[in-house]
């Protein structure tokens with residue numbers, strides 16, 4: 201029998217509670233997406249699927265269309281052409297609140313400087329689960345306490361957001377995302393502002409959440425080594441096209457990275473886990 205995770209013990213809504221959703225083999229099905237800004241094509245004929253419970257990383261050079269793709273998957277941008285299904289249902293058929301109970305998004309600029317405390321921001325993650333009168337079927341205090349502890353935010357609980365560093369704000373944004381207790385998360389360069397301790401903490405929290413609760417993750421990552429360590433599968437975007445799709449060991453090759461990033465690399469095995477790691481080469485030595 202599967203053990204109950206600490207998140208579930210503290211009131212996290214397990215996706216299995218929704219049988220229809222748990223029965224879907226795919227959390228996302230993307231078919232023939234095209235997207236343009238004016239006459240400029242940004243995404244061209246993208247098709248892929250994301251399995252329920254899978255962690256898919258999206259890598260690619262600046263301007264290759266990664267954030268645009270996430271905006272379409274979260275419905276922040278209107279789909280121009282193609283089809284997106286979330287748990288077997290067309291994305292446009294969801295009501296806004298219904299979609300935010302299923303899916304949470306962490307943008308690059310995670311949270312604006314607002315005069316709310318860190319605890320208040322994390323509690324805002326519960327909005328999609330509240331009635332019009334602000335109440336919830338189940339008290340979420342224990343869940344919010346647990347998330348605050350897990351992300352080392354308890355010390356910052358009363359601190360206003362506007363007084364936080366970029367990395368602290370990013371962790372508060374993750375806390376809000378976790379409090380939303382979604383089944384699917386979209387993360388746009390989530391580790392950009394974090395030091396290595398908090399990068400690993402962030403990725404470990406997501407990984408634990410994925411393994412224990414069946415969370416599906418789609419994350420844009422610039423850090424290829426983090427992508428190789430944590431993602432089950434990596435998609436490579438180049439000039440708006442999907443040019444590679446596979447396990448980290450199939451994607452992290454000097455040839456692919458040279459073709460896409462125009463950078464020389466050497467790929468080495470991680471000394472502790474069976475994952476590839478990327479060493480960057482430079483001629484300026």
Ligand SMILES: Nc1ncnc2c1ncn2[C@@H]1O[C@H](COP(=O)(O)OP(=O)(O)OP(=O)(O)O)[C@@H](O)[C@H]1O
Nearest residue numbers: 237238242260261262263264265266267268269420
């Ligand atoms: N609202 C917009 N209007 C016009 N062009 C846009 C808009 N948003 C993005 N673009 C263009 O679309 C292209 C893809 O941008 P996008 O942000 O998706 O790339 P990205 O792969 O996420 O890049 P980065 O790694 O730099 O974050 C870029 O050339 C960008 O200038």
